[in-house]
Amino acid sequence: MSRWEPNARGRLEQAAMELYGERGYEQTTVTEIAARAGLTERTFFRHYADKREVLFAGSASLQGLLVDTLTGAPATASPIDAVATALDAAAAVFDERREQSRRRQKVISANAELRERELIKLASLAAALAESLRARGVAEPAASLAAEAGIAVFKVAFERWIAGADDRAMGAYVHESLDELKVVTAGGRA
Missing domain, CATH: 1.10.357.10 (Tetracycline Repressor, domain 2)
Structure with missing residues (x-):
């Protein structure tokens, strides 16, 4: 189990925006966003319903x-x-x-x-x-x-x-x- 780290939501948003810019929205997965942020997919889904919501949160x-x-x-x-x-x-x-x-x-x-x-x-x-x-x-x-x-x-x-x-x-x-x-x-x- 990983240790809690602050600003998970902000880190997920930053990771998503970086990946969307590098690879495109459609080619980016939630798994990749979470990994880039140093978090789990479960943490991602605690903050966002799906990868679209990062843009509309x-x-x-x-x-x-x-x-x-x-x-x-x-x-x-x-x-x-x-x-x-x-x-x-x-x-x-x-x-x-x-x-x-x-x-x-x-x-x-x-x-x-x-x-x-x-x-x-x-x-x-x-x-x-x-x-x-x-x-x-x-x-x-x-x-x-x-x-x-x-x-x-x-x-x-x-x-x-x-x-x-x-x-x-x-x-x-x-x-x-x-x-x-x-x-x-x-x-x-x-």
């Missing part, structure tokens, strides 16, 4: 952050401004993980199954934001429209941020994308 935390921040937005904020407040909070967290986000997205982009999973996770985020907006008294379809638009802004901003060669914070991309959305919805031109 932060989804619940992200959803919690978005919902909590939206809930705490000023009562006078419009639905889209409340969503923007939540996106700002998420962007600040992502700024600490830019290189990791780039590596993760590269793995996801190379695999159809993972791209589908990513879309499902984004849809779940939109549903959670819409529910939070409804709890704030926003009627339908405004709650769903604001939530879906917010997730679209997040997705576009995230893609631009990881592709960006500059050091700008993700929040700058979020605000630019929100401004573009406002131009589009106002019928103006960029």
Whole structure:
């Protein structure tokens, strides 16, 4: 029996990302991830349901952050401004993980199954934001429209941020994308 070692989850994530980058997602096994991390398969499955979840394990935390921040937005904020407040909070967290986000997205982009999973996770985020907006008294379809638009802004901003060669914070991309959305919805031109 091996001795307990700290940060098993972090080591498994690092090992998985290294192997996905070296060999590809489909060619990497749970056994290889656990071995690279110096842990057992059993330990892997204590932390993750499968090798996909290494890439999506932060989804619940992200959803919690978005919902909590939206809930705490000023009562006078419009639905889209409340969503923007939540996106700002998420962007600040992502700024600490830019290189990791780039590596993760590269793995996801190379695999159809993972791209589908990513879309499902984004849809779940939109549903959670819409529910939070409804709890704030926003009627339908405004709650769903604001939530879906917010997730679209997040997705576009995230893609631009990881592709960006500059050091700008993700929040700058979020605000630019929100401004573009406002131009589009106002019928103006960029």
